[in-house]
Amino acid sequence: MAKPLLQVEDLNIVFETGNQTIHAVNGVSFRILPGETFGLVGESGCGKSVTALSLMRLVPSPPGKILSGRIVWDGRDLLSMPTAELIRLRGSEIGMIFQEPMTSFNPVQTIGSQIAEVLAVHEKMPPKEARELVVEILAKVGFHDPSRQVDAYPHQLSGGMRQRAMIAMALICHPKLLIADEPTTALDVTIQAQILELLRQLQEETGMAILMITHNLGIVAETADRVAVMYGGKVVETAPVRPLFREARHPYTVGLLKSVPGYDETGNLYAIPGQIPDMTELPPGCLFAARCHRATEVCRQRCPELKEVAPGHWVACWLY
């Protein structure tokens, strides 16, 4: 097995607001290999975005707090790294794109200057040179008239173009990992497909790894090599993409796959019964036990660990 690019071990993140503590991430572990696309799926509030932000130490603090765990990037521990080193890494070795391309750009600066800023801080590149590179990369991400559009303000672009500009900004320093936090959620379906295709194409060219965070199983199936399914701030199942879709083991994953519209031949929409757990008070057992039709006594009392049930296929469930 190749040396992992990024390794997350037993990550615990809480949000402390007033008198309650929200346990957003509870012992998440996964690794991303160079050049692969790793999908992180789960419902809203399962901790996938917080996990993604923590990889760049961008979890707003306060109220967020990384309690324990290790994030190892290229042999270095990201969580204990001095801020100056971390800043050098952000945007150059790890790029990130976000869900909302509209609000993720500063509204009063041109996209060109915002992209060029990455080159200015990481490579101390003079503006003129940087601008040429920006025009070049804009052309690469699908701008038709990049030498003119480089001076466009974010509000002058469509959502799809803004996300393309965002991708250009994240990739201009050739990062080894791109964290894509719900990159297409705010876009039309047709634009979604274009953006995903663009990411795939760019990955092929540059050989970067992608961490694809999404709630959309379709996107995962299309893009990811390996997938981790998160529930209640934990990874409940992780596997290469085909085995996961063909033979999902964890009852939650099974339920999630059944919830995809059109998956069930009867024509009825399936929904997992119950609600996501209250993250302020975690039960001692499996977080999914309350919604699981196969739950037994042990599920409610002790939390299952991830077990390898097939090569590369890990499940945290007492059934296996």
Next chain:
Amino acid sequence: MKSYFLKRILLMIPTLIGITVVCFLIMQMVPGGPVEQAIQKMKLAAQTEGGVADSGTLQTAISKEELENIKRYYGFDQPVMVRYWNWLRKLARLDLGTSYIYEKPVLEVIASRIPISLTFGLTGLFLTYLVCIPLGIQKALRHGEPFDHWSSVLIFLGYSVPAFALAVILIVLFGGGSFLNLFPVAGVVSDNFEELSLLGKIIDYLHHMFLPLVCYTIGGFASLTLLMKNSLMEQLNQDYIRTALAKGLSYQQALFRHGLRNALIPIATNIGMIIGVVLSGALLIETVFTIDGMGLLGYQAIVNRDYPVALGLTVISSVLMLVGRVISDFCLMLVDPRVKFQ
């Protein structure tokens, strides 16, 4: 865009006419105008001359002719709309008429108060911005910390204490009342002002203006500081700050290059109002410190029915305000590319 601003400027004319019509009419309707005052004066004179007499006989003491003369002198022999028209025609030639009280051109009277207004206005303005913007930034960065709390207490204390009350306290404390004698309490210059060197003159002036300025400025800190703080906090929670951090900017860089620039938009666009400083004044502070400033001038003009001065001040302040608005909009357009005026 050009046509938009041209339209805005042309629209100032009817606005100004509207303002002056209302002010002119209201002032003329208030009893106790110059004619009545002149009659009163003559009555008093007659009273002292003729000794004891009752008012009934005095009423007839002023002849119809004399009355007409007085009316003609002040222009009151004509109907009000004609008077307004005449005043407006003179205004078009930038002639604001002659003050009834000072018996000098209105412009001259107003201009004589401008140095004091500028001192108040400019110092107040710079001091306010100099204090409020850094303070607001610090408060935003340390939101909820002790510094945030006690600085809020201070600025709100300054905000809630009436300026004239503070003025009295300051005079008692520092003006040689019962405690320290550090500052002069009246006037804007010392008696030997003419003999001083230029530097001496400046120091003397500032020495006199210090306490009034403190009173004038202190109440203004609260609103701008909180505007700055809230504006910045709002910006710091925006997604683009996270983007800036994600692309490798330090928090300081993200704050100053991205957050602050956006946070300053609502503040910077108020810049047009700056031109109002030439007329700044504060009646109560001027009264307490016996300063002949714009506030006192306006107040006395109204009390004494010195119509030309009162109207002159109204016209000038209206024009400044209207021009300020246009400048503000223009600045907004310069700093925020999303704003387009068509």
